[in-house]
Amino acid sequence: LVQMLPMVVTAAEETATPKPPLWDAKEHLQDDWGTYYDPQNIFCGKYDCYKILGFDYETFGSQPPSTSNITKRYRGLSREWHPDKNKGRKDAKEKFVKLARAYEVLTDKKIRKEYDALRYDQEAYMYKYGTGVLWQYAPKSDTTAIVLFLLVLGSIFTWYAQKSKWQTIADKLVQAAVEDWGQRDGGTAESKELRQRALVIVEERKAAAAVDANMTNDSIHSTTSTASNKKSGNKKNKLSGKEKKQQLEKDLRPVCFELVTQEHDDFGGGFHKPTWKDLLVVKLARMPLYILSGMVWNTKYV
Numbered sequence: 228l229v230q231m232l233p234m235v236v237t238a239a240e241e242t243a244t245p246k247p248p249l250w251d252a253k254e255h256l257q258d259d260w261g262t263y264y265d266p267q268n269i270f271c272g273k274y275d276c277y278k279i280l281g282f283d284y285e286t287f288g289s290q291p292p293s294t295s296n297i298t299k300r301y302r303g304l305s306r307e308w309h310p311d312k313n314k315g316r317k318d319a320k321e322k323f324v325k326l327a328r329a330y331e332v333l334t335d336k337k338i339r340k341e342y343d344a345l346r347y348d349q350e351a352y353m354y355k356y357g358t359g360v361l362w363q364y365a366p367k368s369d370t371t372a373i374v375l376f377l378l379v380l381g382s383i384f385t386w387y388a389q390k391s392k393w394q395t396i397a398d399k400l401v402q403a404a405v406e407d408w409g410q411r412d413g414g415t416a417e418s419k420e421l422r423q424r425a426l427v428i429v430e431e432r433k434a435a436a437a438v439d440a441n442m443t444n445d446s447i448h449s450t451t452s453t454a455s456n457k458k459s460g461n462k463k464n465k466l467s468g469k470e471k472k473q474q475l476e477k478d479l480r481p482v483c484f485e486l487v488t489q490e491h492d493d494f495g496g497g498f499h500k501p502t503w504k505d506l507l508v509v510k511l512a513r514m515p516l517y518i519l520s521g522m523v524w525n526t527k528y529v
Contacts, residue, residue, distance in 0.1 A: 429479060
């Protein structure tokens with residue numbers, strides 16, 4: 228029996244599990260916290276919860292750290308990274324928060340089991356929690372405000388569209404009067420009448436301007452300067468026939484346009500100046516009335 232005792236002790240020593248070396252929290256100050264696919268921050272975000280607390284999932288194999296070991300690691304690291312103890316380090320608070328989150332995940336059996344299961348199954352993670360994306364739904368728009376904005380925009384468009392229709396006919400009439408178009412060119416009796424009225428107004432304005440100029444010259448300039456002005460004026464009045472025509476058209480155009488603007492609000496056929504009735508809002512409001520009038524008109528011939 229005495230001879231067998233050393234052999235039993237030796238066998239017990241061989242089968243005993245060696246104690247792991249002591250772990251020093253001060254040595255776990257590096258930022259090697261591993262990686263983990265967690266875009267929605269369900270667990271520890273982009274870091275590995277095990278690595279944050281100093282464990283390596285790839286090496287502990289079939290002997291994962293117990294809750295007791297995890298608690299010891301957390302207490303040691305939290306003391307080292309407490310913000311009050313590391314006031315000179317700006318990242319102390321962030322690390323302290325990460326340590327607390329890693330501790331919450333790994334000490335909850337249900338969450339830890341899910342965390343281990345999703346480590347290499349990103350498809351299951353995306354199916355349950357979704358994935359990180361670069362877009363998001365915009366805030367819900369106010370439908371009433373959008374409708375009002377579109378109505379205002381449409382009303383502005385219809386008003387300017389009607390103005391453009393009237394302006395097209397007005398420009399044609401002014402051009403026919405200024406250039407003295409014949410019937411072959413598109414001139415009409417209305418354009419002829421407009422030209423004659425414009426010629427009278429131009430002559431009256433020139434005469435009034437000449438009177439004012441003479442009165443000014445008599446009161447300011449001497450006889451010599453007045454004579455020189457007349458000579459220079461005679462030189463300026465010597466224009467060719469083409470230049471006289473161009474000058475006359477230049478004088479007639481603003482007068483013709485002024486007369487057309489004042490007297491021709493409606494050319495007929497829908498070519499009228501824009502009014503409040505041409506706004507899109509008004510047209511939409513009056514549309515039921517138009518439809519009803521059309522239906523009544525049709526019933527008369529049924």
